[in-house]
Amino acid sequence: METNMQQAPLPARAWSGLSIGRAQWAPWARRIIFFGGLFLTWEMIARAGIWPEYLFPAPSVVIGALANGIGKGLYLTAAWVSLQRIAVGYAISLAIGVALGLLIGRVRALNETLGSLVLGLQALPSVCWLPLAILWMGLSERAIIFVVVMGALFSITLGVEAGVKNTPPQYVKAARVLGARGLALYTEVVLPAALPAILSGLKQGWTFAWRSLMAGELLFYTLSLGNLLQTGRDLNDAAQVMAVMLMIIIVGVTIDQTVFAPLERRVRARWGLNM
Amino acid sequence: METNMQQAPLPARAWSGLSIGRAQWAPWARRIIFFGGLFLTWEMIARAGIWPEYLFPAPSVVIGALANGIGKGLYLTAAWVSLQRIAVGYAISLAIGVALGLLIGRVRALNETLGSLVLGLQALPSVCWLPLAILWMGLSERAIIFVVVMGALFSITLGVEAGVKNTPPQYVKAARVLGARGLALYTEVVLPAALPAILSGLKQGWTFAWRSLMAGELLFYTLSLGNLLQTGRDLNDAAQVMAVMLMIIIVGVTIDQTVFAPLERRVRARWGLNM
Amino acid sequence: MMTDVMTKTDAPILRLEGVSKTFNGQNGAVEALQPLSLDVRAGEFVCLLGPSGCGKSTLLNLIAGLERPTTGDVFANGRPVVGPGADRVLMFQDGALFPWLNVRANVEFGLRQTGLPKRERAGAAQRWIDAVHLTGFERSFVHELSGGMRQRVAIARALAIDPAILLMDEPFGALDAMTRDLMHRELESIWQSTRKTVLFVTHNVREAVALGDRVLVFAARPGRIVAEFRIDLPRPRSLEDHALVDQARRITAVLREAGANSNHSAARPGEPG
Amino acid sequence: MMTDVMTKTDAPILRLEGVSKTFNGQNGAVEALQPLSLDVRAGEFVCLLGPSGCGKSTLLNLIAGLERPTTGDVFANGRPVVGPGADRVLMFQDGALFPWLNVRANVEFGLRQTGLPKRERAGAAQRWIDAVHLTGFERSFVHELSGGMRQRVAIARALAIDPAILLMDEPFGALDAMTRDLMHRELESIWQSTRKTVLFVTHNVREAVALGDRVLVFAARPGRIVAEFRIDLPRPRSLEDHALVDQARRITAVLREAGANSNHSAARPGEPG
Amino acid sequence: GAPGPSGGPANESAGTPLTVRLGYFPNVTHAVAVVGVARGTFAAALAPTATLEVKTFNAGPSLIEALFAGEIDIGYIGPNPAINGYVKSKGEALRIVAGAASGGALFIVRPDANIKTPADLDGKKLATPQLGNTQDVALRHYLLARGLNTIERGGAVQIIPTQNADILTLFRQGGIDGAWAPEPWASRLILEGNGKVFLDERDLWPGGRFVTTHVIVSARFLTAHPDGIKAFLRAHVETVQFINANLDEAKKIINEEIERITTRGLPEAVLDKSFETLDITYDPVQSSLFTSAEYAFALGFLGDAQPDLSGIYDLTLLNDVLAEKGLAAVTGTGQ
Numbered sequence A, B: 001m002e003t004n005m006q007q008a009p010l011p012a013r014a015w016s017g018l019s020i021g022r023a024q025w026a027p028w029a030r031r032i033i034f035f036g037g038l039f040l041t042w043e044m045i046a047r048a049g050i051w052p053e054y055l056f057p058a059p060s061v062v063i064g065a066l067a068n069g070i071g072k073g074l075y076l077t078a079a080w081v082s083l084q085r086i087a088v089g090y091a092i093s094l095a096i097g098v099a100l101g102l103l104i105g106r107v108r109a110l111n112e113t114l115g116s117l118v119l120g121l122q123a124l125p126s127v128c129w130l131p132l133a134i135l136w137m138g139l140s141e142r143a144i145i146f147v148v149v150m151g152a153l154f155s156i157t158l159g160v161e162a163g164v165k166n167t168p169p170q171y172v173k174a175a176r177v178l179g180a181r182g183l184a185l186y187t188e189v190v191l192p193a194a195l196p197a198i199l200s201g202l203k204q205g206w207t208f209a210w211r212s213l214m215a216g217e218l219l220f221y222t223l224s225l226g227n228l229l230q231t232g233r234d235l236n237d238a239a240q241v242m243a244v245m246l247m248i249i250i251v252g253v254t255i256d257q258t259v260f261a262p263l264e265r266r267v268r269a270r271w272g273l274n275m
Numbered sequence C, D: 001m002m003t004d005v006m007t008k009t010d011a012p013i014l015r016l017e018g019v020s021k022t023f024n025g026q027n028g029a030v031e032a033l034q035p036l037s038l039d040v041r042a043g044e045f046v047c048l049l050g051p052s053g054c055g056k057s058t059l060l061n062l063i064a065g066l067e068r069p070t071t072g073d074v075f076a077n078g079r080p081v082v083g084p085g086a087d088r089v090l091m092f093q094d095g096a097l098f099p100w101l102n103v104r105a106n107v108e109f110g111l112r113q114t115g116l117p118k119r120e121r122a123g124a125a126q127r128w129i130d131a132v133h134l135t136g137f138e139r140s141f142v143h144e145l146s147g148g149m150r151q152r153v154a155i156a157r158a159l160a161i162d163p164a165i166l167l168m169d170e171p172f173g174a175l176d177a178m179t180r181d182l183m184h185r186e187l188e189s190i191w192q193s194t195r196k197t198v199l200f201v202t203h204n205v206r207e208a209v210a211l212g213d214r215v216l217v218f219a220a221r222p223g224r225i226v227a228e229f230r231i232d233l234p235r236p237r238s239l240e241d242h243a244l245v246d247q248a249r250r251i252t253a254v255l256r257e258a259g260a261n262s263n264h265s266a267a268r269p270g271e272p273g
Numbered sequence E: 001g002a003p004g005p006s007g008g009p010a011n012e013s014a015g016t017p018l019t020v021r022l023g024y025f026p027n028v029t030h031a032v033a034v035v036g037v038a039r040g041t042f043a044a045a046l047a048p049t050a051t052l053e054v055k056t057f058n059a060g061p062s063l064i065e066a067l068f069a070g071e072i073d074i075g076y077i078g079p080n081p082a083i084n085g086y087v088k089s090k091g092e093a094l095r096i097v098a099g100a101a102s103g104g105a106l107f108i109v110r111p112d113a114n115i116k117t118p119a120d121l122d123g124k125k126l127a128t129p130q131l132g133n134t135q136d137v138a139l140r141h142y143l144l145a146r147g148l149n150t151i152e153r154g155g156a157v158q159i160i161p162t163q164n165a166d167i168l169t170l171f172r173q174g175g176i177d178g179a180w181a182p183e184p185w186a187s188r189l190i191l192e193g194n195g196k197v198f199l200d201e202r203d204l205w206p207g208g209r210f211v212t213t214h215v216i217v218s219a220r221f222l223t224a225h226p227d228g229i230k231a232f233l234r235a236h237v238e239t240v241q242f243i244n245a246n247l248d249e250a251k252k253i254i255n256e257e258i259e260r261i262t263t264r265g266l267p268e269a270v271l272d273k274s275f276e277t278l279d280i281t282y283d284p285v286q287s288s289l290f291t292s293a294e295y296a297f298a299l300g301f302l303g304d305a306q307p308d309l310s311g312i313y314d315l316t317l318l319n320d321v322l323a324e325k326g327l328a329a330v331t332g333t334g335q
């Protein structure tokens, strides 16, 4: 049996090495073609002159603005400031949101009360939180982070709640008869069983953290993406607005590709969800 | 055998009627206690005078403002206008988002390209869409609805995508060997299998439709919740801001309780997800 | 046909008093179990036989504490059952393995709940993985296993936590004859050395006779016990033993009648297709 | 030990040429099937026996077109298999019923894909529901059924679409003896009246002998066919028939050896617990 | 700057040096604040008893909220938010202690909209920055006075309150025919949107003066630290004088500051044009505030009862400072 077990792995490993190599390049090629095509189309539409350039600039103009902003060091500093805020805000939302989502998803009385409230609160635009942020946190970083948390928290909560609610009951039953109780039941069964679904909630939460950050950064002037965006808009500088949009999209796609997508892929492979 | 089958149902139906009656009241009692307690706490904090009333009004003041606004017919007209917009915007987002989510969730090449883009686009605050809305739609209802769609669409897409990706592959395999192909595979298997997860995406999408509506309505002034909110803030009328927030929460909770929650309950019962 | 359930002199480890269960489904109510009383002595090996849908799984769920009876009470060790307990472990018909854990972690799951130190846990888990012949698959995930292998992991997982009462729902259904044979011997020796109490659901009459001290035969719609057999054959028993085969044949006859009394008596439908 | 797979004079409905499958799991690669060639005549009833994890389900998956072979090719009706087709239907080991559909809709599922009119669909579905003795449960949902009932729904669902090749993965594993008996007769009569080609995985040697024209015995790790038996006993066959029992005994011996040659030869682990 | 230790609404704790927290917009209408901060005039005037801390905002509501929350003590702000803040806090939160700018609002029209006389405005689409703000009220009052009715009142003129940035977009696109906008938007409508001046709002006011920017102070801070405010106002008046005496240098400072804070300066032409209609002054032009409030009330913007604005001004400190410097006092207190 020992020999039987060892016989197979050798050729297969070489094989899997190959196929991973292949699998890693194809997506990037696709991505490059896709985004390249997108930019090309955009450029062509912009050049066709259907819309005035000051409203619908070509990507070359936008990238020029971006390069200029980055060259002056402004955009990178701004992005760095914003990234720090979003990191902190997202981390806080994550911690509270996961706990809250677990509770709401599994405790029926909480679901009926707090759950509805969360859904209501989530519908509130970030601008509603600005006065309270100033009132409770003062004119400080904390106020901005508060706005980020208010924007992302409920989204994460709802995502976790949904994941947890849709946990196949069979797993919970199995865990209960095996002696899992209280917290362990949540952390060792409900949470991992729901992880594929929860991950999508976290992804949504991440994007809403961005949205709220852009609103929160308008509380007062600091060099940040939110203010660059607003300044661009105030000056009717479509190129700057789009450059900031591009930065948000690039950061978003990068985070997706380096954090969420691999995580999701691994989780799904492990959970046997790939077809 | 006939008699055996008919024997059981009789007592059980009476029984289930009873338990439904019981089950329907308890949640409402809990909800009333919960929200009642919430308002009481809020009132007490506000009355304690830690924060100035013009920044942190008591619920009684807010409800006064609400009653006044409703009494004058303003709030209801505004809510009606906003509700119509959100209904249209949400319906459009739903149709496109479900289709897009299905595609992204199941077609790998699309996932790697369009999927990332959606994630990036979702991170954009609604304010980014305002100039493009004016550019493409002009000063019309369509511009506002465009903003709503841009706000909710990607959230719904991501929700559907996640649900679809996490479809147990066993179901798809079974459907394929039973002859399901192409569209039928999606509409008859992937979509229903993912429905519990998709519902949560739709719920999130609904709340983000609200957020975007509030931003979109600022495009130009019309009597609407978004403008009442902004006017409230411009006038430093905290009571009005909170009254509008309250309206949003109330509408949100109502929609949750009358549309999403029962839908979710039914789906989960049918899918056997209740424990 | 219904024989009275006998009571033992020693206190039963498991006692069911007028336990019944009715489900309210989309299809109206289904009386899964009619009121039923049953005593099980500590160390007894009870096999449950019966047509599909007669309430065997439901009964195990009630004893495990996963479902509450519609009427009646379940007592384990004299205490009423209000939920799952470490004294009773249920092995599910479909395995219900955790897909996010590999084989080793699945087997260790119950042990981790008891707070057993890591080293001992690993040792115990490995012993059970070896016992179900999955050595070398410790790090595989559930979806990488065959049907029979999954069932074996489920068995190892249930046995690893060493409960007083083992509730096994068709545990050997997906096993090949040889593994099944091995598992019979394994289970019997565990049972004999630890004097566990076992409730064992199976569709295999000979398996029931080979393993059980007592065999309960259920009928369906509504679910109820229609017969009870004591098996006094000496152990270890062989599936080929004449006395065993005879006993099995008698039970099969009763079972057939139980089936005939429930829905199988329906006229055979016309040949479809 | 390995006997050559025989070729028939009439064109085989199913032909496997050097088909092998290796999985790359978290635990390294597993060679589920060594290169294997096999011809199946139209109308043949082939039973697959073998220890757990020897690649039986994998083989059916390959034929169904759900997995692509690592090497080799599968031909159905002379055309290479590149995906699932209406000519081959696979019944899964775990049923894989759709929880959002009730019993009737599950059975109708395949028929709906063929575009059969509603009325005919309902009629055919009802016939099959009756055939698996689930009359009265048409509107129940999957989670409201017992394990055996689910298996029966899966059987009805697969048979309803009337494919030329039926791939059945332990279809009767969760059935009680009597239903199993009925289903045997049902399946045999369907097979005889429609001359379907059946590949049937089971762990029950007597079942294999009772149903099959041919019985293939697999060994595990790596998965391969180690023996092949033609069963020429007259039909209908009885499980109690002497010739059948003898044949089964011979196959069991081979099977035991096949098992012994794969991982069961590992030293029995120490008594745990 | 680094967040100061001065939390809470107070600053009342004696002993520790006083921190004066100033809020303003990096904008041409806030020129006094921008220049005063940049040249260190405020900080110098407050030293050594108090230090200056600045926060810059981009919208009125945030600044007022910060003042309400006790996060800033002094602010530069337009008449609308000042009135709203005063009314909403029932006169508790703030006082206007000086003016900072006058003028700087123009009615710009598109050349191809063919608007020559007020009568041509009928049936046109006109934009204002915000429903009920100074420009919105001015436009509505202007129309009403000329017998033109808006759509809401059964007329044909459509007024579209929309954000300044969108006004420019719509103007360029031809989505609107004209806009009543403050500087620097008015200048940008002219320079970037090719707009024509239909009316300079100064022409509507006696002496061509109407308030555009104020200095407001938290009422509590004013009571607790009148000396600090006085010192600040001294610097304020000096800065006004400096700007008026050195307009070119001031413009340069302003644009540098705007660029420093928002990363982007204004085009020089826009800046120059803005200062053509904008007057930098410490006079709060009280009468214009009251008049504008009356118009607003008549148009239904200030609620059901005419708000009592009598206590909104506290100009004694400003007049003290003016007296010190031998300048004429600002007049016209009360209605």
Ligand SMILES: Nc1ncnc2c1ncn2[C@@H]1O[C@H](COP(=O)(O)OP(=O)(O)OP(=O)(O)O)[C@@H](O)[C@H]1O
Binding pocket: C143, C144, C145, C146, C147, C148, C149, C174, C176, D023, D024, D025, D030, D031, D032, D050, D051, D052, D053, D054, D055, D056, D057, D058, D059, D093, D223
């Ligand atoms: N997706 C997979 N990834 C990795 N290994 C797999 C995968 N699927 C199957 N295997 C391995 O392939 C081998 C054969 O599996 P298969 O399911 O075909 O066995 P089987 O003969 O059907 O067994 P059983 O009788 O227990 O159902 C097993 O060793 C299993 O671990």
Ligand SMILES: Nc1ncnc2c1ncn2[C@@H]1O[C@H](COP(=O)(O)OP(=O)(O)OP(=O)(O)O)[C@@H](O)[C@H]1O
Binding pocket: C023, C024, C025, C030, C031, C032, C050, C051, C052, C053, C054, C055, C056, C057, C058, C059, C093, C223, D143, D144, D145, D146, D147, D148, D149, D174
């Ligand atoms: N959640 C449920 N809702 C409604 N009916 C149910 C539910 N669970 C079980 N039933 C019904 O109860 C009856 C008994 O089911 P049970 O699973 O106990 O049968 P079983 O004896 O284990 O059968 P099998 O041998 O097929 O596993 C069946 O008729 C089934 O349809």
Ligand SMILES: [Mg+2]
Binding pocket: C056, C057, C058, C093, C169, D146, D147, D148
């Ligand atoms: Mg069962």
Ligand SMILES: [Mg+2]
Binding pocket: C146, C147, C148, D056, D057, D058, D093, D169
């Ligand atoms: Mg298998």
